[in-house]
Amino acid sequence: MPAPRKQPHSQxxxxxxxxxxxxxxxxxxxxxxxxxxxxxxxMLRAGxxxxxxxxxxxxxxxxxxxxxxxxxxNRAEIIxxxxxxxxxxxxxxxxxxxxxxxxxxxRLLSMRGDLIHQLHGLxxxxxxRVLDDAFRDLLTDIAERNPVKxxxx
Numbered sequence: 001m002p003a004p005r006k007q008p009h010s011q012x013x014x015x016x017x018x019x020x021x022x023x024x025x026x027x028x029x030x031x032x033x034x035x036x037x038x039x040x041x042x043m044l045r046a047g048x049x050x051x052x053x054x055x056x057x058x059x060x061x062x063x064x065x066x067x068x069x070x071x072x073x074n075r076a077e078i079i080x081x082x083x084x085x086x087x088x089x090x091x092x093x094x095x096x097x098x099x100x101x102x103x104x105x106x107r108l109l110s111m112r113g114d115l116i117h118q119l120h121g122l123x124x125x126x127x128x129r130v131l132d133d134a135f136r137d138l139l140t141d142i143a144e145r146n147p148v149k150x151x152x153x
Contacts (some may be wrong), residue, residue, distance in 0.1 A: 009039060018046030100142060107138050 014036060015022045028034040028045055037040055082089075111134055119127050 009036075011036065014039070014042050018040060018042055020046055020049060024049075104138075107142075111138065 009017070011022050011025045015025045018025070023079070025036065025042070028042075029036055034045055113131065115134060118130050122130065136151070
């Protein structure tokens with residue numbers, strides 16, 4: 001007996017592609033025997049679904065109101081987080097990232113000169129150990145001084 005074919009898309013992906021709910025996809029599979037591994041068949045079936053007065057964008061008034069309510073809730077959550085300082089401004093994150101990468105680059109470049117004398121004459125295992133220690137020290141040091149790390153009030 002051949003192994004069952006794996007579906008190329010999950011039910012939620014198919015629902016999103018077809019513009020229907022996951023519940024509808026499952027109902028089609030159960031009641032109509034729709035093969036969910038056949039995306040074309042799912043899309044053809046989705047084309048037969050009646051929409052409740054679609055607007056210009058192809059979404060119904062109900063869907064548009066739902067999307068707007070979700071967007072409003074997300075916006076309110078972002079504003080509340082910003083006011084409580086649990087969200088960092090994008091510019092601050094970008095500036096911190098530039099500082100971290102610049103420091104990381106400078107420290108890596110300086111390690112080359114420091115490690116040459118330590119690595120000279122070591123066997124391969126010794127070289128890996130010294131490099132591993134040096135990189136772990138560097139990464140730990142940068143992580144501990146991370147300007148983006150959230151501090152507790």
